[in-house]
Amino acid sequence: MKVFNTLLGKKEEFLPQGDEVKMYVCGVTPYSDCHIGHAMSYIIFDVIHRYLRFRDYKVRYVQNITDIDDKIIDRAGKLGISTHELAEKYTNSYFADMDALNIGRADIYPRATEEIPKIVEVIQGLITKGYAYSAQGSVYFRVRNVTDYGKLSRRSLESMIAMECAVGGEEKEHPMDFALWKVAKPGEPSWASPWGNGRPGWHIECCAMCLKYLGDTLDIHGGGQDLIFPHHENEIAQSESFTGKKPFAKYWLHNGLLQLGEDKMSKSLGNLITIKEALEKYSPDAIRIFVISSHYRSPLTYSEDALEAAERRVDRLTQAISRQDQTGGKGKALDAEPYRKQFIEAMDDDFNTAQALAALFNLVREINQAGDAGISFEKAQNNLLSMVQEVLGLKLPKPQKISDVGGISSRAAVGTPTVILGTVTARVNRLVEERIDCREAKNWQRADEIRNKLAELGVIVEDTEAGTVVTYKSIPSEGSLDSLMVELCVALSGYAN
């Protein structure tokens, strides 16, 4: 298995240190709802997480929640609530979004505010070793003491200073020194420390959590490409200086960023679509397929066309999964192994989900061909299902069966309630029965009229080999059905309800 390591700028063989893969992915700062850029990142790492387990790795997966920082303080202040209250609200919102997208949970979600002792310990250690200094109640990291600072983002201290981008903190020794501990300002939440009351700076919380929950050396550290500098660069500087061990993480994995129109979707630009908004228009499976249709390191542009196409791809998969094998398992059977091999080969090559999907869609075609040719495909179907559900994390919900009466099979489309009033189903069934009679009498015009009128009410009628199938995309009102019956001169006789 090969992975692209940002640290080396190339793919390399994936060899974790021990039996258990130690994986850390940067989590959220909960001060507002997550947008689909976050969804993209967490879907990608979810697929990586799932694939590692599919390949029989044990994984210990940690993701932080940075529940104290400038933005949280600002936002809470504006809303007149505590930072804790705000952070809890959006942490819950975050978990709800992850669940909706079928993103598997990490093993541990440490919160910055609950890890202050470890954070203080690391800062103290850095001061002792000369990698940090306190100044006016704050503590800064001394970047000059790290000879290889900039190795992840491939830039030098000189080039950073040249851009006069280094800002703030008159008390800093070097413009690029960054805060490990920020002195408390009046009215802000703060914790006691050897340097006075204050709160942790950005970067240090991830470092402390990694060391505490995963040890000195991680196997995988992941996040969006926008975190390479300064966040991950600084994490490396802190951790390696504190432990004296290199590398802090063997493999650095970074996902490309989601674009919306011309720009990156981000909280600061304000051009965002929240996960909740996206889920109002598209299914979770479609959002997942959209994300994994391209390579995780490439940027991806959000567009309605792409999401609609993803929705159609989901339909195609669902269709293949739902198809009934008519052979009873007898005779020749379709062999899915070649496709499973292709799938694994693609995923082994730096999680090439786009190529892996191609293998699955080739298998879909094979299954459909087998079905048309009367060849058994049930085993192949199960094989496909395991890859799609276990690794890609799709749920592929199917329409739920409601009833099967008089040769009319009724089902509720995904997202439509399955409990429907008997008075409604009676009327629909009566109309469908009328249509069946018309078909038998070859009165095609009237049969089609009934089908079209029902479709207008959200009731789809299809004729299959197994008989007529009714799918409720929405549930029509009794009144609208009554009007339709009057219009079509169909009586409800025999369907008293």
Place this chain on the structure above:
RNA sequence: GGCGACGUAGCCAAGUGGUUAAGGCGGGGGUCUGCAAAACCCUUAUUCAGCGGUUCGAAUCCGCUCGUCGCCUCCA
């Protein structure tokens, strides 16, 4: 200004030195069906932004040009 990524059919998107350039969406034609739906078959890039170069051979390597984007400040 520095660093980096990218430009493949109508759209999304793999491929990154050598058989017919994956897969999906959309379009066109056909099979099946009374007609639809689903499915299947055929079709939709003699060509990979442009121009040079290396090579027996390049979409794939090198150079230049044009265009797009990201990071360098908070960000998944």
